[in-house]
């Protein structure tokens with residue numbers, strides 16, 4: 001049987017997109033929509049799991065619809081959730097929010113990749129990529145390797161990707177004390193989670209979120225300070241956070257958690273023919289559940305920049321500015337919310353005021369990103 005790599009021509013690609021998460025899929029579809037020959041590769045075999053709370057903010061839903069990819073949400077069985085339940089030090093407050101939708105990432109990302117194929121993108125899973133220089137990418141599948149020199153290279157390989165490893169111009173600046181990510185998909189609701197709500201439990205060492213997924217499953221996702229994970233291990237760290245609010249454990253012994261490294265980090269968004277998008281271009285810890293929406297909103301704007309590069313123009317600097325314009329304000333909001341959540345006494349006081357009806361509606365609505 002022909003392998004994935006031997007089935008593609010090494011020449012003639014206008015754009016190569018590395019990574020088929022939300023950023024890579026939306027970028028590939030946006031580039032292909034401009035009539036450019038687009039190859040999308042992912043090192044994982046699809047469908048593949050991803051550490052994530054699975055909650056897509058209204059801005060992400062709208063950006064996906066605008067990009068003509070809203071069908072992927074329906075294909076993945078996405079369901080709306082319009083209540084956010086916050087818990088800190090035992091105080092609890094349920095807030096009405098602009099509806100998020102929840103999705104299981106393995107299904108959602110596979111549906112997005114399928115939508116790309118329907119739009120003329122060539123998709124190969126099980127194919128890893130590594131940037132050799134600012135014009136050349138090596139693709140690998142098993143023992144096979146080929147080199148491509150596409151017109152534009154879009155790197156959307158997330159926080160854990162290695163497509164740019166060893167490239168000095170794309171070295172990460174990592175905030176070493178920032179939380180690390182942990183996640184698992186559960187077959188039953190964790191004991192502390194209320195039905196039909198996204199539940200966030202905040203403590204001194206981070207926060208744990210639980211969201212109902214379509215089909216009766218649950219996403220459990222946490223951002224936890226590295227010292228707590230070192231002290232208690234992944235499952236123990238989550239149980240410690242819950243215990244701070246007087247909540248019982250998540251039967252964590254039976255749950256297999258996946259992890260990602262420090263969540264707050266940044267690096268250059270572009271150089272020469274290479275454009276970065278999604279988590280690959282930098283991230284801040286995800287309390288407001290916006291990472292996918294950031295990835296989608298930026299990726300939906302990449303088409304003109306990739307096309308300019310394919311036509312020989314220098315659009316790298318302009319792409320960095322476009323990303324900053326799109327996400328700057330929301331990242332400030334997210335940092336502010338995270339700073340408040342890291343002080344459970346403050347959050348506890350806010351929740352008590354909220355329970356008395358003293359938190360204005362605009363404050364809870366501002367927690368959610370309404371439109372990019």
Ligand SMILES: Cc1cc2nc3c(=O)[nH]c(=O)nc-3n(C[C@H](O)[C@H](O)[C@H](O)COP(=O)(O)OP(=O)(O)OC[C@H]3O[C@@H](n4cnc5c(N)ncnc54)[C@H](O)[C@@H]3O)c2cc1C
Pocket residue numbers: 018019020021022023024041042043044050051052053054055056057127128129130156157158159160161162163181182183221222223260263277278279280286289290291292293295
């Ligand atoms: C604990 C936690 C909870 C979160 N909860 C939420 C939430 O509720 N809502 C939300 O919107 N966001 C959430 N996020 C953030 C969200 O998961 C990310 O922001 C989002 O997945 C970014 O999408 P992406 O396409 O940039 O990267 P990813 O989704 O990470 O996709 C990257 C892809 O690149 C592939 N890849 C990596 N290296 C290579 C290579 N060398 N060659 C080829 N392919 C490669 C990977 O296999 C992967 O498929 C959470 C994150 C964490 C850590």
